[in-house]
Amino acid sequence: MSVNSPSLTQLITSDYPHGFVTDVEENTFPPGLNEEVIRKISSEKEEPLFMLEWRLAAYRYWVTCETPQWANVQFPPIDYQSIIYYSAPKMLKKGPKNLQEVDPEILKTYQKLGISLQEQEKLSGVAVDAVFDSVSVATTFKEKLAEAGVIFCSFSEALKRYPELVQKYFGTVVPYRDNFFAALNSAVFSDGSFCYVPKGVRCPMELSTYFRINAANTGQFERTLIVAEEGSTVSYLEGCTAPIRDTNQLHAAVVELVALDNAEIKYSTVQNWYPGDKNGKGGIYNFVTKRGMCKGRNAKISWTQIETGSAITWKYPSVVLRGDHSIGEFYSVALTNHHQQADTGTKMIHLGKNTRSVILSKGLSAGQGKNTYRGLVKMAPGASFGRNYTRCDSLLLGSRAKAYTYPSIEVKNKTACVEHEASTSKIGDEQLFYCRARGIGEEAAVSMIVNGFCKDIFRKLPMEFAVEAQKLMEVSLEGCVG
Amino acid sequence: MLTIQNLQSSIQGIEILKGIDLTVKPGEVHVIMGPNGSGKSTLAQTLAGREDILVTNGSVQFLGQNLLALSPEARAQAGLFLAFQYPVEIPGVSTLLFLKTALNSLRKARGEPELDALEFLNNIQEKVRQVKMDERFLQRSLNEGFSGGEKKRSEILQMLVLDPKFAILDETDSGLDIDALKVVAEGVNSLRKPDRAILVVTHYLRLLEVMVPDIVHILWDGRIIKSGDKTLARELEQRGYEWLTEKA
Ligand SMILES: Nc1ncnc2c1ncn2[C@@H]1O[C@H](COP(=O)(O)OP(=O)(O)OP(=O)(O)O)[C@@H](O)[C@H]1O
Ligand SMILES: [Mg+2]
Numbered sequence: 001m002s003v004n005s006p007s008l009t010q011l012i013t014s015d016y017p018h019g020f021v022t023d024v025e026e027n028t029f030p031p032g033l034n035e036e037v038i039r040k041i042s043s044e045k046e047e048p049l050f051m052l053e054w055r056l057a058a059y060r061y062w063v064t065c066e067t068p069q070w071a072n073v074q075f076p077p078i079d080y081q082s083i084i085y086y087s088a089p090k091m092l093k094k095g096p097k098n099l100q101e102v103d104p105e106i107l108k109t110y111q112k113l114g115i116s117l118q119e120q121e122k123l124s125g126v127a128v129d130a131v132f133d134s135v136s137v138a139t140t141f142k143e144k145l146a147e148a149g150v151i152f153c154s155f156s157e158a159l160k161r162y163p164e165l166v167q168k169y170f171g172t173v174v175p176y177r178d179n180f181f182a183a184l185n186s187a188v189f190s191d192g193s194f195c196y197v198p199k200g201v202r203c204p205m206e207l208s209t210y211f212r213i214n215a216a217n218t219g220q221f222e223r224t225l226i227v228a229e230e231g232s233t234v235s236y237l238e239g240c241t242a243p244i245r246d247t248n249q250l251h252a253a254v255v256e257l258v259a260l261d262n263a264e265i266k267y268s269t270v271q272n273w274y275p276g277d278k279n280g281k282g283g284i285y286n287f288v289t290k291r292g293m294c295k296g297r298n299a300k301i302s303w304t305q306i307e308t309g310s311a312i313t314w315k316y317p318s319v320v321l322r323g324d325h326s327i328g329e330f331y332s333v334a335l336t337n338h339h340q341q342a343d344t345g346t347k348m349i350h351l352g353k354n355t356r357s358v359i360l361s362k363g364l365s366a367g368q369g370k371n372t373y374r375g376l377v378k379m380a381p382g383a384s385f386g387r388n389y390t391r392c393d394s395l396l397l398g399s400r401a402k403a404y405t406y407p408s409i410e411v412k413n414k415t416a417c418v419e420h421e422a423s424t425s426k427i428g429d430e431q432l433f434y435c436r437a438r439g440i441g442e443e444a445a446v447s448m449i450v451n452g453f454c455k456d457i458f459r460k461l462p463m464e465f466a467v468e469a470q471k472l473m474e475v476s477l478e479g480c481v482g
Numbered sequence: 483m484l485t486i487q488n489l490q491s492s493i494q495g496i497e498i499l500k501g502i503d504l505t506v507k508p509g510e511v512h513v514i515m516g517p518n519g520s521g522k523s524t525l526a527q528t529l530a531g532r533e534d535i536l537v538t539n540g541s542v543q544f545l546g547q548n549l550l551a552l553s554p555e556a557r558a559q560a561g562l563f564l565a566f567q568y569p570v571e572i573p574g575v576s577t578l579l580f581l582k583t584a585l586n587s588l589r590k591a592r593g594e595p596e597l598d599a600l601e602f603l604n605n606i607q608e609k610v611r612q613v614k615m616d617e618r619f620l621q622r623s624l625n626e627g628f629s630g631g632e633k634k635r636s637e638i639l640q641m642l643v644l645d646p647k648f649a650i651l652d653e654t655d656s657g658l659d660i661d662a663l664k665v666v667a668e669g670v671n672s673l674r675k676p677d678r679a680i681l682v683v684t685h686y687l688r689l690l691e692v693m694v695p696d697i698v699h700i701l702w703d704g705r706i707i708k709s710g711d712k713t714l715a716r717e718l719e720q721r722g723y724e725w726l727t728e729k730a
Binding site: 431433434438440449 | 533534558559564570572574579584587588623640644
């Protein structure tokens with residue numbers, strides 16, 4: 001794609017383009033959290049009993065926890081009693097059967113965001129589950145997926161229709177005791193996506209969930225579970241946006257992936273939550289737990305993330321390499337501009353023999369952005385001949401941006417091998433001058449250099465989203481030069 | 483075409499150019515020679531608009547415009563081109579994308595339609611052959627891992643693609659093998675047209691033998707201390723710079 005496409009100037013000069021609010025009637029709980037609220041969420045969603053019990057256990061654990069302090073980010077204490085834990089567009093109480101039943105205002109919202117659900121259903125080869133505030137509003141392509149035996153639906157629907165399947169895998173990768181935010185999510189999660197790919201099936205299309213926070217003062221706590229049975233493959237993408245609001249909003253999601261023998265899961269994220277304004281006011285706190293389990297032999301889990309939004313990002317998509325010969329990958333671009341803070345990275349936990357992992361992280365900071373890579377590579381005693389390659393590159397734009405790298409390595413097996421490379425560079429004045437002396441304007445030059453820096457990661461995204469990611473970088477860098 | 487009057491500039495408070503006067507007419511090829519550190523590259527980069535060079539005095543008219551008031555990109559868009567003495571590497575940006583972006587920026591500034599990928603490829607292929615570059619270079623990151631000579635060839639390719647009205651070549655002939663030198667000379671000659679002009683910074687006569695200049699200037703400590711025809715270069719070769727400074 002040319003960096004001079006007409007949309008670029010438009011994009012660069014525009015502010016956060018997804019910042020509008022949709023006017024729909026919502027069924028909203030009063031703010032605050034206690035066991036009663038949790039029971040209400042569960043009954044509102046007509047959940048099976050095991051789910052309610054899990055929620056309550058998670059809640060009882062959570063009240064004993066304290067907010068973790070170790071991340072390299074600063075924010076004032078969160079008042080969990082002022083957050084609204086459930087908000088759902090009213091007419092969706094029972095859940096729409098098809099797109100015709102979805103509130104037209106909501107359909108319009110997705111259209112404005114560039115994802116027309118109606119069109120998706122007809123034209124493109126991507127199945128979309130759209131999550132609006134706390135609930136899933138629509139899933140496209142259900143029938144076509146069902147033909148292949150793939151289950152792709154909202155989490156609530158999965159709990160109703162496939163409770164045994166959910167119960168079998170739910171919480172097996174991220175137990176509620178995992179961390180503070182995982183416990184909170186386990187107690188109050190409202191919806192999310194569920195995907196099950198049966199044995200030997202290659203999922204016939206890209207799956208995608210589009211998360212949108214609309215209501216004010218509402219936390220979004222979604223839960224995603226993807227199970228790939230033996231020899232199956234699936235590629236999944238999530239996108240996120242939120243309206244501009246000058247208070248911070250909490251987003252604490254949990255994603256669990258399970259890959260059995262010879263299965264492959266590719267999970268891509270384009271995260272563009274509202275980052276706050278130029279002075280650091282408002283924005284989403286994105287505190288997310290994502291983990292995949294390579295349960296079987298030769299299983300493969302690959303995380304690709306483009307993180308450009310949120311005031312604070314705190315996430316470490318990880319892979320537990322339990323099956324022998326299993327593979328874990330982490331490809332990440334994290335960009336912080338203005339006052340954004342990101343503390344992100346991955347954990348590769350090698351348990352099985354001949355397990356391999358690759359970590360490729362690109363951190364970009366502009367303005368007064370703060371970007372931290374935090375990673376753990378662990379070779380357990382059983383990880384004979386385990387291998388990891390890690391490469392972390394940081395690029396700074398301007399003199400006030402900051403980059404940090406904290407790689408930890410634990411090797412308990414002598415045959416395992418861990419390799420780490422890191423670099424920090426600045427977009428040099430020389431590079432910029434060279435481009436400008438060729439007639440390329442400053443913003444376009446920065447965006448070209450940045451895209452060059454991120455190219456290896458963009459390549460890992462599904463094709464349709466690579467261009468989108470590139471555009472997103474351009475918008476997010478708006479105002480960082482000069 | 484280009485009129486420089488009493489140009490003075492400094493880098494980090496150190497005065498480098500101490501009053502340059504130079505007039506280049508359409509169709510002419512000028513050569514600037516001078517010892518290391520005399521300010522040749524500084525002159526070239528002052529003209530191209532490097533921002534950490536501070537112009538402290540003087541004026542530059544380029545095709546009827548006040549050059550010094552323009553941003554570096556606007557200068558390029560007005561038809562100025564600088565082949566860098568030390569071309570910069572840009573990891574992850576292919577030579578092809580870079581060139582296409584540059585050409586389309588120029589076209590856009592001139593109100594011409596931008597070229598799509600296919601049109602651009604057609605446009606560039608012949609030029610790639612002209613500089614005898616392997617087409618695979620186009621897919622490589624700009625200048626990254628290029629040898630010294632390859633970088634210079636890539637500068638000439640850029641010059642041919644961008645087709646400037648006024649080209650400055652800062653030691654583009656340094657470090658070249660004989661074939662590459664020929665490429666550079668032919669590149670410069672192909673640009674030689676009645677409505678364009680070229681300023682060549684060099685230390686060597688080799689290039690001047692293939693590409694005969696109209697005027698040769700000697701830059702010494704931030705000033706042009708002598709100008710003459712091509713025989714001046716030969717004299718310099720034989721007698722060295724001391725001959726001139728003793729006289730000056
Ligand atoms: N960034 C800088 N900071 C300080 N001094 C500089 C800088 N750039 C150039 N100079 C000085 O300016 C003077 C002129 O440098 P310039 O590069 O113009 O010389 P030149 O004539 O091109 O030399 P050469 O033949 O070696 O290329 C030198 O003394 C050099 O050290
Ligand atoms: Mg020089």
